[in-house]
Amino acid sequence: MSSSASLRTQRAKVYDLVVVDDDPAQIQLVTDILDGQAFKIHGANDPQAGLDLVAKVRPAIVLLDLVLPGISGMELLERILEIDPAIDVILVTGSYSTESAVEAIQKGAYDYLTKPLPLERFHQKLDKWLADAQAKERSQALESELLGAFQLEGIVGRGPAMLEVFSKIRRVAPHFHTALVTGESGTGKESAAKALHQLSPNPSGPFVVCNCAAIPENLFESELFGHVRGAFTGALQDKRGYVEAASGGTLFLDEITEVPLTVQAKLLRLLQNREIQRVGSSRTAQIDLRIVAATNRDLRGLVADGKLRDDLYYRLSMIEVRLPRLADRREDLPLLERHFLDRFAARYKKPTLTLSRRAQAMISSYAWPGNIRELENVIGYACMMTESDTIDLRDLPDYLHANVSPGPTEEEVLVSMRNMELRHLHRVLEHVGGNRGKAAEILEISRTTLYRLLEEEKRNAKSSPPSVQV
Numbered sequence: 001m002s003s004s005a006s007l008r009t010q011r012a013k014v015y016d017l018v019v020v021d022d023d024p025a026q027i028q029l030v031t032d033i034l035d036g037q038a039f040k041i042h043g044a045n046d047p048q049a050g051l052d053l054v055a056k057v058r059p060a061i062v063l064l065d066l067v068l069p070g071i072s073g074m075e076l077l078e079r080i081l082e083i084d085p086a087i088d089v090i091l092v093t094g095s096y097s098t099e100s101a102v103e104a105i106q107k108g109a110y111d112y113l114t115k116p117l118p119l120e121r122f123h124q125k126l127d128k129w130l131a132d133a134q135a136k137e138r139s140q141a142l143e144s145e146l147l148g149a150f151q152l153e154g155i156v157g158r159g160p161a162m163l164e165v166f167s168k169i170r171r172v173a174p175h176f177h178t179a180l181v182t183g184e185s186g187t188g189k190e191s192a193a194k195a196l197h198q199l200s201p202n203p204s205g206p207f208v209v210c211n212c213a214a215i216p217e218n219l220f221e222s223e224l225f226g227h228v229r230g231a232f233t234g235a236l237q238d239k240r241g242y243v244e245a246a247s248g249g250t251l252f253l254d255e256i257t258e259v260p261l262t263v264q265a266k267l268l269r270l271l272q273n274r275e276i277q278r279v280g281s282s283r284t285a286q287i288d289l290r291i292v293a294a295t296n297r298d299l300r301g302l303v304a305d306g307k308l309r310d311d312l313y314y315r316l317s318m319i320e321v322r323l324p325r326l327a328d329r330r331e332d333l334p335l336l337e338r339h340f341l342d343r344f345a346a347r348y349k350k351p352t353l354t355l356s357r358r359a360q361a362m363i364s365s366y367a368w369p370g371n372i373r374e375l376e377n378v379i380g381y382a383c384m385m386t387e388s389d390t391i392d393l394r395d396l397p398d399y400l401h402a403n404v405s406p407g408p409t410e411e412e413v414l415v416s417m418r419n420m421e422l423r424h425l426h427r428v429l430e431h432v433g434g435n436r437g438k439a440a441e442i443l444e445i446s447r448t449t450l451y452r453l454l455e456e457e458k459r460n461a462k463s464s465p466p467s468v469q470v
């Protein structure tokens, strides 16, 4: 058999495969075909023994007879995936039915085959499975490796957009006095500011965060620049502000647009001359610090509206690090997933965690309006919830399920034109209650063509039942 050649050459790793079938001959058959090559075969004759075996062996694949005494195959499928959602379950059934194939795939089965096992195709499938499994292992190892290479001071990214950000941070960090970091909420502005600080000539200086949105307008000047005793009611003693606290290091001014107009002139003076005056003092102090301002708003628009001084705007925006939305850099998702999985696994003292194929698909198709912060929260939640080493759909927060329209699966897309045609034909037939005349009319084909298509389908089904026809 041609396809067995590659099975035989794969000696690197042996995968456990459990066959659950009430027919011992079937178990024997699979053992004869596969055992000792890339797979170690284990057999169980009844559902309970099958479940026990699956729980004990934690196989990579389960070959499951759909018609077993005492329990429906679908139910057993669900129970197996509850034990470990990473298991690839291949359902085997005596007679092909589109409904059960669809149901099986929807319930998370890996594949669907008919008995008697079509040997050639069974081999091909396992060959493909093996290639996929090996590719997945390689890519996981690669991701861990890449994680080392593709991060800058804790900022992870490997797509062109983030590599550009890294390059900018590296070029700017040694020299800048003032920099602006822009991007939506959760894109990593504060992280970028920290990286700018870490890569500056004086990383051991303080990194001080000042959230401008959290300071009441009347206190702004004193919070930022400090005050002297008696400067205003309640100023009982001298106090230094954020700027002095950051002396010798970096001041991160988050939400810079919230600085009141009345304070903007003084801020500009700081940016230009590194000079401040405490409120109530006539002394000017020289402060050596770097300033990183951040905003998620459009500064130009604020200038036009008179909310931001234009001279301050020009000063701020000379050096800008712009962070892309997560939705615009989905190529970074696998690496970010790995990064957060590792972090939370360590935090919750769990073994290495991975995402099931379905969970990964759900994460890929979500829009991530909250950007990396939201991804971090979701993966943190899933790591906490999961009871197995593989995070599955049920471990992801409910709102994600509601907001995702999972794209079509590979099985749904990689279909021949002929198959697509037949699917459509059956959908129309169903809609018109099986009325072939009406269906032909809607399809704009002759009745004879319709009959011919159905006949052909029957003939093909007899000679080689389709393995999955969703």
Ligand SMILES: Nc1ncnc2c1ncn2[C@@H]1O[C@H](COP(=O)(O)OP(=O)(O)O)[C@@H](O)[C@H]1O
Pocket: 154, 155, 156, 157, 183, 184, 185, 186, 187, 188, 189, 190, 191, 192, 339, 372, 373, 376
């Ligand atoms: N590229 C990245 N790689 C890894 N973690 C990131 C990255 N960007 C942001 N984070 C994490 O996401 C969260 C939000 O980032 P933060 O810098 O606070 O965003 P912002 O200031 O833009 O709202 C933080 O916990 C941060 O550590």
Ligand SMILES: [Mg+2]
Pocket: 186, 189, 190, 254
């Ligand atoms: Mg922030």
